[in-house]
Amino acid sequence: MTEHIQVSGKGFAYQVTIGPGLLQQPQQFAGLQAADGVLIVSNDVVAELYLATLQQSLQTAGIDCHACIVPDGEQHKTIATWQSIVDHLVRMQANRKTVVMALGGGVVGDMAGFAAASYMRGIRVVQLPTTLLAQVDAAIGGKTGVNLPSGKNLVGAFHQPSMVVMDSDTLHTLPEREYRAGLAEVVKYAMIMDAGFFAWLEQHADALLQRHAQSLTAMIGTCVRHKAEVVAADTLEQGRRALLNYGHTFAHALESQTAYTHWLHGEAVAIGMHLAASFSHQAGDINAEVVNRQLQLLLRFGFDLSLPAGLQAEALANAMLLDKKADQRGITLVLPRAIGAAVISPDHDCASLVKHFQYHLQAAPRQGADVNAECSQPDPSHAPPQHSSNQEDENHDH
Numbered sequence: 001m002t003e004h005i006q007v008s009g010k011g012f013a014y015q016v017t018i019g020p021g022l023l024q025q026p027q028q029f030a031g032l033q034a035a036d037g038v039l040i041v042s043n044d045v046v047a048e049l050y051l052a053t054l055q056q057s058l059q060t061a062g063i064d065c066h067a068c069i070v071p072d073g074e075q076h077k078t079i080a081t082w083q084s085i086v087d088h089l090v091r092m093q094a095n096r097k098t099v100v101m102a103l104g105g106g107v108v109g110d111m112a113g114f115a116a117a118s119y120m121r122g123i124r125v126v127q128l129p130t131t132l133l134a135q136v137d138a139a140i141g142g143k144t145g146v147n148l149p150s151g152k153n154l155v156g157a158f159h160q161p162s163m164v165v166m167d168s169d170t171l172h173t174l175p176e177r178e179y180r181a182g183l184a185e186v187v188k189y190a191m192i193m194d195a196g197f198f199a200w201l202e203q204h205a206d207a208l209l210q211r212h213a214q215s216l217t218a219m220i221g222t223c224v225r226h227k228a229e230v231v232a233a234d235t236l237e238q239g240r241r242a243l244l245n246y247g248h249t250f251a252h253a254l255e256s257q258t259a260y261t262h263w264l265h266g267e268a269v270a271i272g273m274h275l276a277a278s279f280s281h282q283a284g285d286i287n288a289e290v291v292n293r294q295l296q297l298l299l300r301f302g303f304d305l306s307l308p309a310g311l312q313a314e315a316l317a318n319a320m321l322l323d324k325k326a327d328q329r330g331i332t333l334v335l336p337r338a339i340g341a342a343v344i345s346p347d348h349d350c351a352s353l354v355k356h357f358q359y360h361l362q363a364a365p366r367q368g369a370d371v372n373a374e375c376s377q378p379d380p381s382h383a384p385p386q387h388s389s390n391q392e393d394e395n396h397d398h
């Protein structure tokens, strides 16, 4: 059940290994050539669960290791925590042959990756992701960094890992809400580039919600292959890699307008994907079936797509203007053209987004039964997708 996937691009190549029980297999690390030691970076929650297992495997593989445990949480993804990791490297007299190992979710992976990218102008990092989000997304592709008070991920570097080991067993201890949040990024790959995978997710939704080992490995493997392909084609996000931001520009606005407290990132991305698909439908670029299929899958995965009271359409649209993907001509959106196909669509103006948010704030889809409420009072100037229970396209002329 172990899968190996090669990620390569200009100047880098590494292997991603996916499967159950990998952290307890010393052979996974035997080829590391880390004679000058390893610094494992983890947080207090993940270290409690998996640090001893990893240390045992490294010891058996003959690798000397130290550990730097940082506090858990996005609020600690800061310059101060980055400095504590670098200080640890200094204290252990790390040199250019030392390896940093990131054991944890995307927060640990981004910070440890950035410490490795910057210490002595760059030493190797091995990513050992333990959340679904990190396994399907953050641990591959080389984006590293920390947040500043003025914005998320504002300081960082592209620094590809030299090895990625994804132990799917670690997902069994992941809280339900975190696991489901990761599923939003999985739906993202299916929507932007793989209709067959989308159908597979529909068929395997129950097994995936129950975290069946075989389905997990297959799902993660598909996401990693897609990300590897995009990263190989556009490592520094000059073009195609921006497709991976599907749903994210809407999500960032929602998150910033709720002070990052209302949703986990993946939960906001789920709503963002629904808003993006609905936007495409409203523009006449996709039929309602596309919106409906995505909506039904997101609901099946347990996402609550309702918008909380108190959000303002103008403030949300303005927050999108501040996004990294906006410029003076307007906002760049990733918009679906079908299940499994999306485009990078620039120059959207604020007014069209205000109107879009206004509609969704008035008639936001909620869980299951309320979905039809969205199409019960269609606004002819801004017609939403029809959400009929049999997913028929009742609005394909729009």
Ligand code: NAD
Binding pocket: 043, 045, 046, 049, 072, 073, 074, 077, 104, 105, 106, 107, 108, 110, 130, 131, 132, 133, 134, 137, 138, 139, 140, 141, 142, 143, 144, 152, 153, 170, 171, 172, 173, 174, 175, 178, 265
């Ligand atoms: P996270 O790292 O905060 O992990 C979520 C929670 O789960 C934390 O409390 C963590 O301690 C806990 N946890 C981790 N693994 C666990 C396990 N196996 N069992 C029990 N608990 C576990 O969050 P995340 O969603 O993994 O990552 C979000 C971060 O990733 C954000 O900072 C985001 O900017 C970044 N990110 C980076 C990229 C990239 O390409 N580099 C892509 C997407 C997101």
Ligand code: GLY
Binding pocket: 137, 138, 140, 141, 143, 237, 241, 244, 245
């Ligand atoms: N998470 C998006 C990217 O890596 O480009």
